[in-house]
Amino acid sequence: MAHLGSGRRRRLAVPVGLALTASLAFLPSVAASAAPLGNTADATTAAKPDTTGPKLSYVANLNTYATVTAAQKAIERAGGTVVTSYEQIGVVVAHSQNPDFAKQLRAQRGLFVSVGATRTAPLSPVQTTEEGTTQTLSEADAAKSAAEAATGEEPLEPNQWDLRAIKADQAHKINDGSQDVTVGVIDTGVDDTHPDLAPNFSASQSANCVGGVADTSEGAWRPYADGSDHGTHVAGTIAAARNGVGISGVAPGVKVAGIKVSEPGTSLFYTEAVVCGFMFAAEKGIEVTNNSYYVDPWLYNCKSDDDQKALVEALSRATKYAERKGVLHVASAGNSNHDLAADSILDDSSPNDTTPVPRTIDPKVCLDMPTQLPGVVTVSATGDKGFKSYYSSYGLGVVDVAAPGGDKYQVPGTPDANGRVLSTVPGGGYGYKQGTSMAGPHVAGVAALLKSAHPYATPSQLQAMLKGQATKVACPEKVYDNTGALIDATTCNSKWGQTGYYGYGVVDALKAVN
Template sequence: MTVAVIDTGVDDTHPDLALNFSAAQSANCVGGKADTSQGAWRPYTADDYHGTHVAGEIAAARNGIGVAGVAPGVKVAGIKVSDPDNGLFYPENVVCAFVFAADHGVEITNNSYYVDPWLYNCMDDPDQRAIVDAVNRAQLYAQRKGTLHLASAGNSNHDLASDAIVDDSSPNDTTPGTRTIDPSECVDVPTQLPGVVTVSATGVQNLKSYYSTYGKGVVDVAAPGGDRRYQLPDTPSKDGRILSTMPNGAYAWLQGTSMASPHAAGVAALLKSKHPGPPRPAPGAAEGPGEQPGLPGVVRPGRRRRAGRDLRGRQPGQRLLRPRRRRRAPRGQVTGAVPHFPSARSVCANELETS
């Protein structure tokens, strides 16, 4: 069972990741062609930490040091798609990543980003529609080969089920303008593509994180992404964010729907490991057990996944996460990153802490 992190690269030399890393299913897809040479999947610099943090949340080994991922017994791969000059996630890179993942037997992909340069791609614009069509063909190709995609909903606190959204961040490869879009006609790619599981973020109180994009009937599940502003835990750290791996053997606290999606991807990996084989629809399965009163009207109907119950209570072959939609966040919102990966979805650039 392998989860591929499509992102800024993964530092497989980290002691918490080395044991579970799958080099044979990793690559650098920048430029639209997969480079599988040794280490090509690694981040350019320590500032490109986003993918390494995501990978640790999924599959950091239970080895007595550092942290343990949601699914510490599965493999994790890295498919790098961020441009070395500006950190953008261009369509050709993401297309390459989905096709590479499918052709190399990856069962699950995590996508904590959006495809640049548009936060929302409108179908009445030929250029933006071409982005949607190209990425959609690639991710559907992977789905047909058995790959499940999960994606972060975004950190703009947008309601994807509303009639209108103000987008003032696009295009992010030049001077952005302000436009009002119809979210039923303009989509976040790959978040809102067919069959992609869209993940919103919650804090320790099981309430929606203050920054998380949401939308009843659009967002599929919610998972821990952190909320340092309003939801602080009663723990020694007193930190409401997510602790995970960083390049060069480090660790850091981050928050964002970028952190929520890998939590859900880890649960999906546990479920697919426990119940292998092609999924079949199960009524109500996408909602999962355990209604959360803090989420009605935010996700499909106010529920959050509980991995232990899912592993104990489901039958082999049942579909537990219904593939639908996912999104990625602009590079300008990256937690703690200086001018890197504007499309990777983490928030609060002044709240990065390393250890």
């Protein structure tokens, strides 16, 4: 995922190198409802709202019988401006400088289920840094790989231990996947000009969702000029073409789309952008989304907090709507080495857009978004030796499946002796990364192969096949820690045919095409 370094996962990759545009969208008119709408006092008698506070972004989740029109009026009376609305799920995105904006809207219970700020910092670019950089493939290693490539393999495929780990190399001899299937990469943007991505890129299903409004203008989905290579790396793992150039994706015959949700100059993914990403994918006929990030600024969103509760509600509505439209969501478990099934977790990194305040949370109440939402496939990471990657979060009954994410301590032999995952980076190059961010796209690729073989399968059926076909892996005796030392794997539990480290097992691309 994203949020890397220090055990974190921005874009859920451990080593990664990464002015909000508040454009207004047309708010659809909705017929008035006869149901009571709570406090709707006439604007002429209402006190003028305070607008001296910092400008923040909010999501307002409507009650079942409330209308967008009524919600817009309430938002304006409270000193807010509507950015966009999603009638399909009853979510409105708004901006306001009224410090009591959310409180005033929450009081109107006939209109709103929940209202919350999507951030703790004002609407402006926030600079962040991440530990580590992408390791660029050297010319010498590229030449060594090409010399070892067998007939039918891509030039850099010998370096892709990860494909062999899930039998994707064998699957390619049977089926590369269908161009009727598209995987949407909700991330930092995708460089569609890369020679390994251009053949499979779907511009008509790509957009920039930063700020909450989809921008589909040419190239809007590409990474910022000074931005992250994360989304491009993820896209290559999923669907790099088998065209005699570079690497191969897990599903090299399917399409890939880029849905950019990270803000300029940052690696922050806010709720309004992610909701836009899910809704865009749903309306554009995308079959699978890959989500290698967590939604900022909270590593865990606690439903006991009014603001965080609203973020969970908005994201839950968006993912459920997309699922009903036929979209399967795959998400990375995170790079914090946290047990997501534990009784408590120390979260010392939230909020990450201002000053973090350490807190102990219950992961059953405080959720990692979107990976812990119902219906989302949660993925842990493994290395070349098959152990859980030292950084990967885990959890019995939380992790669904595992896949290669790379591990610098689990190093393969020839040709390059690099335990990370090799994939595409902007500018036509290739580089290595490790993280649950890299594990997720392997699962998204296998899901795309399954969808290609079973075009009428629902998201829940695809998820059942992913689990049922996974290669069972028992809890290991040893596991690497963050120093590279082998320690007893006392944190791995097993039950119900699952383990906390691997869920139902490591995904199998070969079974997906048979």
